[in-house]
Amino acid sequence: MTATTIDGRAVSQKIKEQVKMRVERLKEQGVIPGLAVVLVGEDSASHTYVKNKKKSCEALGMRSDLHQFPDTLTEAELLSTIEELNNDPQIHGILVQLPLPAQIDEFKVILAIDPAKDVDGFHPISVGNMMIGKEAFLPCTPHGIMKLLEHYDINPAGKHTVVIGRSNIVGKPVGQLMLQKDATVTYCHSKTTDLASFTRQADILVSAIGRAKLIDQSFIKPGAVVIDVGMNRDENGKLCGDVDFADVSQTASFLTPVPGGVGPMTIAMLMENTVQSAENGLQKDKSAETM
């Protein structure tokens, strides 16, 4: 059996086309969706993501402002930048690229973002609303994964989903979204003993570990759907996922590549959240007028 490659680039393109139409409708009403990206320090991987986000915004007719700071930035300075962005009516989404330098408390920064502009879905209010199934900005990578499954008609209901990784930005929320789609969910992590004994029970396996090509056929149940969230460098410095693609594609039914899988979907969902935020703002303005 050879797995079908899940084409994240193609699906993200479709989503971005829909976002583009929504941007055009907003423009007719005088609103240009605006995303502010805050980048602290010189991490080169972060720069790549930020560049990709900017390119996507421009292609969709959205505004994108980059606020770039040296890694000596203080927490107070960052918090005051966020305050300004919270109060800027041209800005509908605020993304502070993580991780931040050690002198800055990430949680304080996330708390400072107006939940109405929290297009990353990291604020505790967004997380809480997601958790109880209320309207919220969903975190972009987990949301992108759910969209990929939907696109390939893979229904998690009744399936055993095993998530490797328990980060607040990928592992925990993707398990929650799977649960909302009626999957049975198991979380594995760095302290799990005999990881493969769990992953071999997965109908859907989501790997967000950060170890190049750790997951080979011996971790996979034949016919499983495998979603690779890893962003690693292999021995030649090439970008690769957690999954040994060539090996696992012999066993899995569907498999996401790296690059070209989950990554492009993350950016597409960020664009969607930003346009959603701009639409929410317009809706609020309209109901204020009729009061």
Ligand SMILES: Nc1nc(=O)c2c([nH]1)NC[C@@H]1CN(c3ccc(C(=O)N[C@@H](CCC(=O)O)C(=O)O)cc3)C=[N+]21
């Ligand atoms: N506040 C915050 N929000 C984030 O969403 C966030 C963050 N911080 N910090 C870093 C991670 C990582 N991340 C990626 C997004 C897109 C690609 C992406 O587009 N990847 C391409 C290829 C990129 C390449 O070629 O290097 C792909 O997989 O095909 C990757 C990684 C968002 N993150």
